[in-house]
Amino acid sequence: MLEVLGVDSESETVYAALLSSPPAVPDDLARTTGLSPTRVRVALRRLQSSGLVNRRPGRPVSYVAIDPEVALDGLLLTRQEQLRRARLRAGEFTEQFRRLAATRDPAALVEVVTGADAVRRRSSQAIRGARHEVCAFDKPPYHSGGELDPNEPELEFLARGGTVRALYDADGISKPGRLNVLRMWAAAGEQARVLHDVPTKMALVDDRLAILPLLPGSGPDPSPSFVVLHRSAVLDALSALFEALWAAALPLQLGSVHGTDRNGLSSDDQLLVNLLAAGLTDEAIARQVNISYRTLQRRLRALMDRAHAHTRFQLGIHATANGWVKGGGVWEQGCNSSRE
Structure with a gap:
């Protein structure tokens, strides 16, 4: 000590x-x-x-x-x-x-990092060097090593009092086992929101640098290439993009909850409502909460009856108006669609 x-x-x-x-x-x-x-x-x-x-x-x-x-x-x-x-x-x-x-030559403001191990090391180094805040876009596909997945560096940064804001793509949340990881980061202090279509993976470290894929989509290539952008007008533009999308996104409430909330929702129903608002399909929600599809439909029907709602859209309006979720949600975009 x-x-x-x-x-x-x-x-x-x-x-x-x-x-x-x-x-x-x-x-x-x-x-x-x-x-x-x-x-x-x-x-x-x-x-x-x-x-x-x-x-x-x-x-x-x-x-x-x-x-x-x-x-x-x-x-x-x-x-x-x-x-x-x-x-x-x-x-x-x-x-x-x-x-x-x-x-210097403007090209010196850009680093190109190639290879999964090199990208992972550079990302970890950047996050461990953060002073105040890390902002991240998170979306699939994910490489086997999770190059922009902050993991331990993020937890260490949060533990020493740093701020982390993460904007998750709805498709990424639906991946098997993803919910447990997100809840771990939420318990550590990460602020999370969800958007139906996050434009790219990205990590912004303070106002000093950004890390993002070199190629759109960043498919699961065994040798991915990322760029590191230093202070520049491009970095300012990426920061402004993050803030604009953050303001439009829905808070992702996945922290530990116990008993019933002030609306009388059980902890299970609180999680269910928030996953619905995040835009997950019924199949994805059933997998994440480890229940059958039929059980999920029965619980959704009970929530709709409680809200006197005849459609998912009406349920979303009731949930927002009555404080079941914060923000507007993406109910009309993904609740019944099949995006698996």
Whole structure:
């Protein structure tokens, strides 16, 4: 835990042992921590140089822990100052890079990355380097490795307080097993919306770069090619496109729900209504919630009776007007169509 302050795990273990004991000699600390006496002595020297312990005079040599409120605050202030200087230096490098970029060939603003492994590495690197927000278009087809699938990098980014907005194509949500993955990301904090026809795959990282397929459609080629676009008018246009489609899309509510909501809908019915609003076909919904097609039809009929609706369109109007879903939905576009 204290490694971020330059204190390795063994030194932290020794420091914790000292905090819970009176002044101690290295051999006693070795028995307490399970470390060898040699490693304990090395840890004590590191702790002493970091200002976390004091060596007491006299024989045998013993050590005492310094109040962590004082010692750790000192280390934190030192590290904060180091980070401040590093940020200033990074800013200088960034400014230097931008000055040079302004004089470069415009083609230098575009990287072409070819091969599934290379695309995956570049995408992970970009997301791990995000500072504030990642925005993504997600649509089929999916390559075997899922090049633009943020996966662990996205979860790490969310865990450190970043914002992720993902706009999903309705066809992509209907893929087998997809729902469990989407719910995992929703639980981690991802904001998701759905659109009936997302134009392309894409990831926007802050206002610094975008990653998207080089060829329209991006079929399941074993050696896909993607482009990385840096700051430019094209990047600004892609950002504006994302915001426009995000505003028009329907919130995808797949987080964990329990019991009944304020409308009296059970958790199962809440999920069912949201999958309907997302535009999934009946067959796809039945697969995702692991029920038979006949059971699904019976539950839909019950929802329509409850809403006094004679058609799916009327059910959609009732659901929107009464807060069963947020936004307008795509009920008329996909509920009865066969897109499998």
